[in-house]
Amino acid sequence: MASSPLAYYPGCSGLGTSMEYDRSTRAVCEALGIPLKDIPDWSCCGSTPAHTVDHALSTALSARNLIQAETIGLSDIATPCPSCLKNLKTAMARWQDPKIGPAAEKLLGKSLQERHRVRSVLQVLYEELGPEALAAKVSRPLAGLKVVPYYGCLMTRPKDLMDFDDEEYPVSMDRLLEAAGAEVLPFPLKVECCGASMGIPLNKAVTRLSGKILELAASLGADAVAVACPLCQMNLDLRQGQVEKANHAIYKLPVFYYTQLLGLALGLPERDLGLSKLNVNPEPALALIRQSRPKPAAETAATTEDAA
Amino acid sequence: MNLTELPRHSILYDATGILKARLLLKISKDLRVFSNTARLRVPRHGDAGRSVICADVAKRHGVSPDYRKGQSGFPARSRYFVLHCNPGGSGMDRVNLASSDRDFIRQVEEESGQTISRCYQCGNCTAGCPMGFAYDLPVHRIMRMIQTGQKEAVLSSKSLWYCATCEACTARCPNQIDVATIMDVCRHMARRENRLGVWSVRVFTRSFLETVKYFGRTHELGTMAGFMLGTGRLLTDTDLVPKILPKKKLALKPHTIKAREEVSGIFKRFRESQKEGNHGK
Numbered sequence: 370m371a372s373s374p375l376a377y378y379p380g381c382s383g384l385g386t387s388m389e390y391d392r393s394t395r396a397v398c399e400a401l402g403i404p405l406k407d408i409p410d411w412s413c414c415g416s417t418p419a420h421t422v423d424h425a426l427s428t429a430l431s432a433r434n435l436i437q438a439e440t441i442g443l444s445d446i447a448t449p450c451p452s453c454l455k456n457l458k459t460a461m462a463r464w465q466d467p468k469i470g471p472a473a474e475k476l477l478g479k480s481l482q483e484r485h486r487v488r489s490v491l492q493v494l495y496e497e498l499g500p501e502a503l504a505a506k507v508s509r510p511l512a513g514l515k516v517v518p519y520y521g522c523l524m525t526r527p528k529d530l531m532d533f534d535d536e537e538y539p540v541s542m543d544r545l546l547e548a549a550g551a552e553v554l555p556f557p558l559k560v561e562c563c564g565a566s567m568g569i570p571l572n573k574a575v576t577r578l579s580g581k582i583l584e585l586a587a588s589l590g591a592d593a594v595a596v597a598c599p600l601c602q603m604n605l606d607l608r609q610g611q612v613e614k615a616n617h618a619i620y621k622l623p624v625f626y627y628t629q630l631l632g633l634a635l636g637l638p639e640r641d642l643g644l645s646k647l648n649v650n651p652e653p654a655l656a657l658i659r660q661s662r663p664k665p666a667a668e669t670a671a672t673t674e675d676a677a
Numbered sequence: 678m679n680l681t682e683l684p685r686h687s688i689l690y691d692a693t694g695i696l697k698a699r700l701l702l703k704i705s706k707d708l709r710v711f712s713n714t715a716r717l718r719v720p721r722h723g724d725a726g727r728s729v730i731c732a733d734v735a736k737r738h739g740v741s742p743d744y745r746k747g748q749s750g751f752p753a754r755s756r757y758f759v760l761h762c763n764p765g766g767s768g769m770d771r772v773n774l775a776s777s778d779r780d781f782i783r784q785v786e787e788e789s790g791q792t793i794s795r796c797y798q799c800g801n802c803t804a805g806c807p808m809g810f811a812y813d814l815p816v817h818r819i820m821r822m823i824q825t826g827q828k829e830a831v832l833s834s835k836s837l838w839y840c841a842t843c844e845a846c847t848a849r850c851p852n853q854i855d856v857a858t859i860m861d862v863c864r865h866m867a868r869r870e871n872r873l874g875v876w877s878v879r880v881f882t883r884s885f886l887e888t889v890k891y892f893g894r895t896h897e898l899g900t901m902a903g904f905m906l907g908t909g910r911l912l913t914d915t916d917l918v919p920k921i922l923p924k925k926k927l928a929l930k931p932h933t934i935k936a937r938e939e940v941s942g943i944f945k946r947f948r949e950s951q952k953e954g955n956h957g958k
Contacts (some may be wrong), residue, residue: 528848
């Protein structure tokens with residue numbers, strides 16, 4: 370699948386608290402033959418703070434990255450982070466808005482040349498590759514792992530802008546994880562808010578909202594949560610202790626990036642997936658996979674049966 | 678808050694806020710309490726300010742408010758907190774239509790590109806709003822107050838600042854109104870009028886954007902430091918420090934981009950345009 374490379378926008382948290390997302394995304398894309406090329410000297414999209422201050426400011430900050438992608442001649446952009454995704458897509462839409470576009474152009478001092486295409490890495494994996502092709506490449510199925518998929522609030526909405534999957538009950542990550550051999554549980558809170566960046570100014574928001582998500586995941590008997598958003602992961606994983614304390618509960622639920630789980634299924638070495646960066650100990654979940662995991666064999670098709 | 682101050686038809690949730698098994702207790706005809714019998718919570722240090730509610734509930738029932746010793750006949754060792762109540766839930770707050778600010782309505786419509794009159798008050802936005810528990814005005818009431826031109830009430834609302842911009846309201850509006858953008862736009866207007874808003878949220882936003890301005894990319898540690906110093910909440914998330922440090926994830930130094938003056942230039946010109954007051958009009 371030697372296709373032309375995608376311009377890759379890692380997002381700021383990929384250099385910090387979600388470095389394992391960045392790392393596993395790169396590893397999985399490489400293994401699947403999806404070439405990524407970093408947008409040169411990319412800058413912050415402004416995230417939520419910028420658009421709550423001003424739409425032209427947010428548009429200008431995001432659009433700079435689209436222009437940076439133009440400098441390497443790429444207009445097909447992929448980012449793992451839903452918040453970056455939403456900002457980049459919104460910037461393209463607002464650039465055409467006669468009230469915001471010109472103001473943003475004035476702030477940026479540059480103009481946006483062409484129409485870009487911005488997608489999440491999840492969308493790229495789902496559309497370019499698809500579950501069947503992924504299943505064919507799986508060498509170590511995640512058999513025995515019960516996982517709930519959590520997409521976060523921004524991955525699929527607003528519908529018209531994101532133009533991907535179902536707004537209220539997305540299934541793309543479900544299908545990819547199923548292809549990787551995991552048992553994906555139906556999860557009603559797939560797109561409910563985790564508390565987002567309120568964790569700092571109003572911690573109660575996260576302990577309450579992420580509490581609901583973890584509580585339901587635990588009561589469904591999940592071994593792990595799979596996420597696609599760095600902020601969701603931070604709230605569910607790093608803040609899990611705070612959530613447990615506030616709700617007087619114990620979950621001990623590992624929260625993986627879905628790319629880490631796909632990487633495991635593809636047989637990538639664990640160090641390339643940044644598993645040691647997770648806060649809640651992932652070992653119990655990993656042990657489940659190892660238990661029922663067949664030895665990596667030449668005929669991947671045959672091994673799935675042995676596992677059962 | 679005292680029980681007697683609660684508006685009619687308030688709903689009280691128990692302390693966990695997690696409703697696994699609900700038991701409906703009728704305290705009085707105006708007040709319902711949902712108790713979660715599956716997960717009773719033991720009172721702990723720091724709850725003192727809220728005990729008035731339990732005591733008051735207990736008093737109405739003529740039982741001992743001394744739940745601490747577990748002697749109370751009224752719901753054993755469980756405590757009640759007001760986590761969610763519908764402010765002015767009776768819906769009887771008077772709105773002076775003579776004070777309707779037409780310019781405000783027009784401005785919100787213009788900046789958001791939405792038609793406010795399309796809202797028919799179904800309340801779907803409020804039903805799906807995850808942050809509603811922290812709001813002083815539920816989002817459907819904000820919509821109604823914009824319709825009636827109540828500029829002061831809308832722009833001084835705390836709800837604008839607690840909105841997490843999850844867009845559930847936009848996604849679930851049966852009339853395709855982009856409610857989240859309307860919240861955004863109202864927040865912008867409140868900022869332009871230099872309203873205080875919710876201080877902690879404002880400081881967080883500012884410290885985040887300051888790091889972007891200086892380095893071109895967010896610096897997580899810098900954002901936290903800015904927040905702690907700005908709010909004086911020096912102990913924010915210090916419990917997370919021993920968890921995250923060994924993971925070597927937090928970058929001590931910011932990741933400065935080469936063209937950082939490009940990004941700081943955006944902020945500079947933005948500030949200038951705000952000063953001139955010609956922005957967003």
